[in-house]
Amino acid sequence: MPHDHADAPHSLLPPDPALRVKALETLLTQKGLIDPAALDEIIDTYQNRIGPANGARVVARAWHDPGFKAALLADADPVLADLGYYGRQGEHMVVVENTPVQHNMVVCTLCSCYPWPLLGIPPGWYKSDAYRARAVREPRRVLAEFGVTLPADTSVRVWDSTAEVRYLVLPMRPEGSEGMSEEQLAALVSRDSMIGTGLAIAPEVAAS
Amino acid sequence: MSRVHDMGGRFGDGPVTPEPQGAPVFAEDWHARALAITLACGALGQWNIDTSRHARERLAPLDYTRFSYYEKWLAGLATLLVEKQVLSAKDLASATDGRDGTGADRAAPHPLAARALKAADVAAALAKGGPADRPSDVAVAFAPGDPVRCRRPGGNRLVAGGHTRLPTYAVGARGWIVRVHGTHVLPDSAAHGLGEAPEPLYAVAFAASDLWSAPEHPGDEVVLDLWQSYLEAV
Structure with a gap:
């Protein structure tokens, strides 16, 4: 069950972490799996409230x-x-x-x-x-x-x-x-x- | 048998460097984004908190060590998205920094899209949280003050190399019960899709002198939250 990856999925994404996040956000948004407005709401909650x-x-x-x-x-x-x-x-x-x-x-x-x-x-x-x-x-x-x-x-x-x-x-x-x-x-x-x-x-x- | 995240008591990490108390919550914008994406993907309901902790813990030690905190989150998330077949490796490989936007299969609705967390539902989802207490058939075996010992060997007994919350530094150590928390989901089982298997959870105190070869002070103690199956009567 706990696979130890030689070809870890994260290695498929861009190496720079900021670009890696952006790539994942774009992909998940295109698939309809996340809503960027919901991300903003989560961030605002923990940044400001x-x-x-x-x-x-x-x-x-x-x-x-x-x-x-x-x-x-x-x-x-x-x-x-x-x-x-x-x-x-x-x-x-x-x-x-x-x-x-x-x-x-x-x-x-x-x-x-x-x-x-x-x-x-x-x-x-x-x-x-x-x-x-x-x-x-x-x-x-x-x-x-x-x-x-x-x-x-x-x-x-x-x-x-x-x-x-x-x-x-x-x-x-x-x-x-x-x-x-x-x-x-x-x-x-x-x-x-x-x-x-x-x-x-x-x-x-x-x-x- | 341990994994890289199990670092309690380790030597060699150097000083703790506290940032000022007024420092921004997120040092970089992408940190905030990484946290929010992880929480939003969790809302798709394809894994639980134990699964996601384990996904981070089983990063290759070299990756775990070199990655910053939120890079570990991202790497764990990428693992889960592929393993739970939310995305394919091909999807990830085609993801770029957002400037392309092509790919025919992306136009098709994803079967989980209906579960996507909406902005209007964020407050309720965060307020709901994920309580871990459950009714259990396992009888409470220990009371405050009872002496106990952490079982040896430690490690997950259901899955070799699997998730567990008994840190290596406490394996085999003698302590005593200080608090009964009720009955909680057993991470060793829940992380691997083997059921929640709730059982009694305790706060267990250990004298620092029973954990460390050179304790700082004779009166110091460490308390860990440990499940009943991690413990044996003394």
Whole structure:
């Protein structure tokens, strides 16, 4: 069943990747198998509408509302569905909470699994061989490359997304954010803090 | 027995180079196009997510390594389109950058054309997604806290060289159940048209010291999502 191709079909297409895409799009459009307007719609969705601002709103609400946070951590799917954050690559969500004793970090060593409805399309580094290969074996050295150093008494739990479950890290609420509104809090939530390769932004840094 | 994509724990890749958080979602226009074409072709219903992952994984190691991310997607898509007989190798060979447009057979309607994803249906298709949980007859064998071991040898037990989601670095390792996810489609079966074969899926934690010869920190752990048939009781 799994044929190993000596004459792989991709080798039949033009070598330049941009031309390869164009050739495939033209062929599939001529056959009536794809609609270029649908492609535009997919791209617009992930370029402009679905991105890390969704996840940031969830984190900010969890910081702001203990009941919401408890429900989110207990069973994320219905909570996120209520907010309209569901669908492709976010069908089965689990939210994991950072604490002073445990830092969570997410990787997909086998491909590039990532919670699209909450964070959008993964950044290039998340899909890179270096991140996929190293995040499980030396997460602290990888974190250092993101400028993050954890206290020695904080353990790291790396989640390798090997199934259709997608993980979102709930970062620790930064000091000095007491009394801030949900909207102000959301501005402290970076994309990387929800993957676990970053921390939430300190209010004084966000304000500067 | 492993394939090139199974790179967890590998040495030699050098530093991770994070691009700025405000960087464009798609670094190149063709990246966006490649993603959209792949999703749109998936909507034709000729394969599932496990089939498409496997199509990328079984690229020749030389190709997998030299291709950028979306080139892998394109190559996997070309494989699937031909294997599932959506297009022929001749179709692909005649595809150019769009400036020709000739070819008599292209005028005939394709049998799958009625299934083509329309712009008006994109939002609903993306919102629907592809849930992987299914009812299963397989009884849940483990509970949180139970010690387990990943079976050895790893690899797909239904198809030699087939798709599996047990990374090589965890084969034979001892861990413990941290979460029961319910019953999910088994990729080892579904990727090869052998049925969804749903079974219990667990989050399983492993001490870093049980996976790596030189763990960074005694308290660190790695958690993997693993199907029941990947595990044995300890």
